[in-house]
Amino acid sequence: MPHAATLTDPDALYAHLKERLDDALDADLRRKAKLAAEINQLKQERNAVILGHNYMEPALFHTIPDFTGDSLGLSRRAAEAEQDVIVFCGVRFMAETAKILNPEKTVLLPAERAGCSLAESITAEDVRRLKQQFPGVPVVTYVNTYADVKAESDVCCTSSNAAAVVESLDSDTVIFLPDEYLAKNVAQETGKHIVFPSAGGDGALAGTESNVELIGWAGRCEVHDKFRVEDIERVREEHPDAVILAHPECSPEVVEASDYAGSTSAMIEYVEQTDAPRYLLLTECSMGENIMAENPEKKMLRMCWQRCPHMNEITLEDTRTGLREMRQQIEVPEEIRVRALRAVERMLAIG
Numbered sequence: 195m196p197h198a199a200t201l202t203d204p205d206a207l208y209a210h211l212k213e214r215l216d217d218a219l220d221a222d223l224r225r226k227a228k229l230a231a232e233i234n235q236l237k238q239e240r241n242a243v244i245l246g247h248n249y250m251e252p253a254l255f256h257t258i259p260d261f262t263g264d265s266l267g268l269s270r271r272a273a274e275a276e277q278d279v280i281v282f283c284g285v286r287f288m289a290e291t292a293k294i295l296n297p298e299k300t301v302l303l304p305a306e307r308a309g310c311s312l313a314e315s316i317t318a319e320d321v322r323r324l325k326q327q328f329p330g331v332p333v334v335t336y337v338n339t340y341a342d343v344k345a346e347s348d349v350c351c352t353s354s355n356a357a358a359v360v361e362s363l364d365s366d367t368v369i370f371l372p373d374e375y376l377a378k379n380v381a382q383e384t385g386k387h388i389v390f391p392s393a394g395g396d397g398a399l400a401g402t403e404s405n406v407e408l409i410g411w412a413g414r415c416e417v418h419d420k421f422r423v424e425d426i427e428r429v430r431e432e433h434p435d436a437v438i439l440a441h442p443e444c445s446p447e448v449v450e451a452s453d454y455a456g457s458t459s460a461m462i463e464y465v466e467q468t469d470a471p472r473y474l475l476l477t478e479c480s481m482g483e484n485i486m487a488e489n490p491e492k493k494m495l496r497m498c499w500q501r502c503p504h505m506n507e508i509t510l511e512d513t514r515t516g517l518r519e520m521r522q523q524i525e526v527p528e529e530i531r532v533r534a535l536r537a538v539e540r541m542l543a544i545g
């Protein structure tokens with residue numbers, strides 16, 4: 195234990211920790227560097243490309259991906275891939291999207307349990323029921339859905355083009371699934387009126403509410419759902435000069451109280467292109483670490499307890515094993531793939 199007099203002194207505690215943990219941390223970095231070198235060697239042998247989402251843990255993020263980015267950017271990279279194998283260091287719906295775009299390639303997801311609470315929140319049957327309830331109304335699904343849900347949709351979107359996709363449709367009413375908060379944020383941005391029909395409804399809603407323009411669904415991201423306006427107020431009180439950025443999967447109240455909202459790549463770009471004294475990111479916590487590593491001069495405030503458990507499943511160890519043994523290959527039944535492809539390609543065509 196440190197001396198009692200230093201227990202409340204952060205600098206003394208830092209020195210205490212550094213003295214005791216430096217070797218252990220360094221050993222961990224060496225272990226990760228060795229793994230990353232093995233993966234990069236395997237990548238060449240397998241003629242693979244590695245796509246890494248912005249939420250990957252720092253040691254992985256900074257060593258093995260050929261491309262990093264948000265869902266839209268990585269979908270575009272997947273569509274352009276020339277290698278035989280695509281390794282998706284992200285979650286299942288992202289790897290599925292890569293497979294939808296590249297049926298002839300082998301797509302690997304390093305961890306089986308890398309799911310997503312939004313993708314789990316809706317089934318293809320739910321979408322079919324909504325289409326019966328609201329016949330003829332176009333369906334936009336967030337890319338954070340599984341392939342069979344995409345197959346029931348007219349067009350997909352990501353957090354970076356959701357409003358543009360909705361506005362591109364020549365329809366007074368749009369079904370927007372499954373993220374409740376993203377739908378509300380899009381409604382806010384586009385000035386549309388949104389409603390949430392109860393499951394198993396009979397369509398009466400569309401008839402009774404004549405100004406309904408967006409029909410939503412009650413899915414939520416388990417990570418972004420945890421941020422609160424009080425978190426923002428507390429930080430503003432302690433650091434009035436902090437710029438606060440939120441992902442649009444946060445509640446509309448949180449987005450409203452923030453200074454900027456955008457996709458993960460849009461947030462990174464915002465931080466890189468502005469010169470604020472400090473930033474707070476209301477999103478998965480690895481991203482702040484990754485930005486700091488690239489931009490050591492930027493001061494990031496930490497609220498670092500919101501790690502996505504699904505993204506966290508992707509490790510260097512599992513990526514090496516996946517690539518070495520060609521494990522966790524993603525398959526999408528052809529009948530679903532061709533229908534999902536239409537929705538994904540329409541999304542890629544929109545900004």
Ligand code: 13P
Binds near residue numbers: 353
């Ligand atoms: P982006 O498309 O902004 O990278 O978001 C993906 C995601 O899962 C956010 O939680």
Ligand code: SF4
Binds near residue numbers: 285416478504
């Ligand atoms: Fe899904 Fe949320 Fe994790 Fe993104 S952060 S992958 S939306 S659970």
